[in-house]
Amino acid sequence: MRRLLIMPLFFLLTGCNIAVLDSRSDTAEDQAFLILFSFALMLLVVLVVCVLFVWFVFKYRYTDEKKHDIPPDVKGNKWLETAWIIGPLLLLAVLAVPTIMMTYDQSPVLSSESEKDGVPVYVTARQFNWTFEHENGKTENNRLVIPEGGSIIFHLSSEDIIHSFWVPRLGGKVDVMPDRELVYEIKNPQVGTYDGKCAEYCGIEHTSMVFEVEVVTAEEYDRYLNDR
Numbered sequence: 001m002r003r004l005l006i007m008p009l010f011f012l013l014t015g016c017n018i019a020v021l022d023s024r025s026d027t028a029e030d031q032a033f034l035i036l037f038s039f040a041l042m043l044l045v046v047l048v049v050c051v052l053f054v055w056f057v058f059k060y061r062y063t064d065e066k067k068h069d070i071p072p073d074v075k076g077n078k079w080l081e082t083a084w085i086i087g088p089l090l091l092l093a094v095l096a097v098p099t100i101m102m103t104y105d106q107s108p109v110l111s112s113e114s115e116k117d118g119v120p121v122y123v124t125a126r127q128f129n130w131t132f133e134h135e136n137g138k139t140e141n142n143r144l145v146i147p148e149g150g151s152i153i154f155h156l157s158s159e160d161i162i163h164s165f166w167v168p169r170l171g172g173k174v175d176v177m178p179d180r181e182l183v184y185e186i187k188n189p190q191v192g193t194y195d196g197k198c199a200e201y202c203g204i205e206h207t208s209m210v211f212e213v214e215v216v217t218a219e220e221y222d223r224y225l226n227d228r
């Protein structure tokens with residue numbers, strides 16, 4: 001019996017990744033806002049539905065006094081019908097505005113169309129590791145060092161199949177394609193060490209396709225670039 005009660009709790013925790021809400025860049029903060037905002041809107045709908053449900057169950061329940069009641073012949077209610085069309089439309093509009101704005105703002109672009117300005121990092125994915133190349137040619141595997149603040153411009157490409165670049169606390173996920181170079185921007189990362197991973201199942205060792213991100217001060221980044 002107890003196991004039966006605990007089971008639903010495990011379902012609630014499935015796929016739980018709190019890291020995305022622990023945002024450490026403006027990019028991740030926008031994403032976390034959108035998650036919480038849409039969650040709040042959905043919660044509002046669930047609450048209204050649950051309250052109405054419980055209320056109606058009691059209000060219209062069968063009792064002995066109602067044994068011979070014949071309900072009125074209702075043909076429709078203009079106001080009610082308008083309300084349940086306008087209400088959801090308003091909710092969808094309120095949800096759509098920040099979603100569309102953020103999607104356009106954060107979507108990766110083809111490198112030939114990119115006019116983004118910032119610190120460039122060239123990212124190459126392959127089964128099953130990552131290479132990060134910096135402006136001056138310094139290259140490292142599975143370890144990404146970037147300066148805090150400002151914009152980091154990632155040029156993403158793959159040597160074999162589709163992977164996905166994801167640092168839950170900083171930004172992503174962005175598909176990394178073999179046949180085109182995509183440009184993705186992470187705005188204003190904060191100093192710290194974060195986990196990164198491939199978020200697209202890409203083969204038997206997909207789970208070990210992880211990397212470490214170190215966000216450092218501008219001086220430390222300069223030192224890192226020149227230390228060969």
Ligand SMILES: [Cu+2]
Binds near residue numbers: 198201
């Ligand atoms: Cu992968």
